[in-house]
Amino acid sequence: MFILPAALAFYRALRVYPSPVELMMIYQKTVPEPIFKIVIELTNLDVKDRVEGYYNKFPPQSLGVKVETRMVGDISKKALVLTKDVQVGEVIYKEFPIVGALDSDLQPKGLYCTQCLREVEPSMSIKSPESPVYEAVYCSQACQSLAKPQHHNLLFTLERPLPPQIPLDEITPEKLEARRKAHTQFADYLKNQAYGHSAPLLVARFIARQVASEMNKLIPGSSGIPSSQDYAGADDEEYLLADHIERLRYVEITPPQEELKLITAVLDTVLPGLDSLVTEERYSTLLGKMAYNAFGVYYDGARDDKPAPTARPEDIERTRTPMGTSRQIGSAVYTVSSYLAHSCDPNARPSFNAGNSQLHLIANRDLKAGEELTVAYVDVAQRQDESVEECRRRRRMELARGWKFACPCERCEREGTTVGSEDEENIGDESRVEKNMQRFESNEGPL
Ligand SMILES: [Zn+2]
Ligand SMILES: [Zn+2]
Known part of the structure; x- marks a missing residue:
């Protein structure tokens, strides 16, 4: 029966x-x-x-946007297109992330909610004594009760990783010790990432969330783990997190071997066998998806206290944010907003007016149904000390390094007087990536 x-x-698993x-x-x-x-x-x-x-079926109609296949030159790509008219300043839609993380330097300070990235009064915050190695702090009971079953228990605590109805092998003191050691090492690794680099944590949380969600469905009568209210369509009846993620673009990344080892150790000590599911290939792809699609979260004018990066420019993790990645407090990945293309003259912008990781997409001008929505992945404003040419060069360089494409936008075309040397420099890499993307998008299926 x-x-x-x-x-x-x-x-489902x-x-x-x-x-x-x-x-x-x-x-x-x-x-x-x-x-x-x-x-x-x-x-x-x-x-x-x-x-x-x-x-x-995705995105839900109520958001007023849809995903369409469009041609850019001879490359077909997915575009996020309006299905309604909007006015300048209007909120087009709101979306909660499927996964988010504070920047590594902010995490230990306890000033922001680990789950929703809201700023918290230290005296008002909810601490998580169950995970001394990874100081999770929450703004509310609601955030704590989302984070614990979604990912936190599995990654950073010694608590039973699955609901009591699901039988587990006996948990011995040795097994608990192995688990403690694995998550301590992973937490230490994350803390020592000097400049951002939150993709490993985003991936770990994503995997944990999938595993927890699927295992929860083993309980008769359960439909999985409660998710935050209205993030668009993730893990609903129709589609699973994996269905959303597998369709997203990614950049090719070779992860440090150490990182993969640390994550698989965490998974293996929680539920033996899980580690064998996260192959190097699978891990790199997920990492590349987080890197390509993550948005920088910032509000209240963004931060400006982050020390200048010491890593080589090409090794710095970038998130999509018109403020520049160095001014964010954290990163988050969204199912619908991942489809927003870049433009150096964007017709929309992300905003985090709710003071947490919920993304509000705001129209930069009056727009008609049928128009493709774009945002700036990098700071596209011309700085005081920059010429038009220098600004163009800077942003195209950042785009090529972070997302591996040569910007095809109208502004770049208009402002480009000559084929600059930076284009020559990056062209090999970019065209290779575009080719990969085309292959990926034309067959739409699982990788
Ligand atoms: Zn919160
Ligand atoms: Zn451009």
Whole structure:
């Protein structure tokens, strides 16, 4: 009688990992045969449906935007397009992130909510005594109760990682010690990232959240872990987090071996077997997706106390923010806003007026239904000490280093008098990436 729900749960867990071969092998060894057979059948049935129907249902119509395929030169790409008219200054939509993280230098200070990135009065904040190695601080009970089951328990505490209804192997003192050691090492690694570099934490939280969500569905009658109110469509009935993430663009990143080891150790000591699911390839792809799609979160005029970066410019993690990454307090990834393309003369801008990581997309001018929405990924304003040419060069350099593309926007075209040497310098890298993206977007399916 439990066979069908069990098969569904395993099947959903399988979908957490778009390259599911290893998980299939684990299932074959560990789950009863009738369940395994159902999982196989579900997998075959499902793939076509998921690939074809996705953009009809996502983003939700109520947001007033849709994803369309458009041609840029001879490259087809996905564009976020208005389905309603808006006026200058209007909020086009609001969106909560699927995952967010404070900048590593702010995390230990306890001045911002670990979950929603809101500024908190230290005397009013909720501390998490269960994880001394990673000082999580929350602005509210609501944020704490979202963070703990979504990712915090799994990554940074010794608490039972799964709900009590799900059986686990016996937890011995040795196992707890191994877990403590693994998450301490991971937390230390994160803290020692001098300049931002929050992608590893974003990936770890994302994986933890998927695992927790899928495992929760094993409980009869449960529909998974409660998610924050209105972030668009993530992990709803129709689609899972993995469905959203697998469609997003990414940059190619080779992660330090140490980083991968630290994360897999955390996963393995929490739930043995999990580590084998995060292969190097899978990890790099997720890291590249976080790097390509993360927005910088800032409010109240942004910060200006961050020390200048010491790493080489090409090694600095950049987030999409018109203020420049150095002025953000943290990074966050959004399912809908990931589709916003860059323009050096953007028709919209992200705003965090709610004083947390909820993104409000604001129109920079009057816009009509059918227009593609754009934002600035970098600071595109001409600085006092810059000529038009220098400003163009600076922003194109940042775009090429951070997102690996040569900006095709009208402003760049208008302001470009000659083919600058910076274009020559980056062209090899950029064209390679564009080719990858085209391949990726033309086949739309799981990687
Ligand atoms: Zn909060
Ligand atoms: Zn441009």
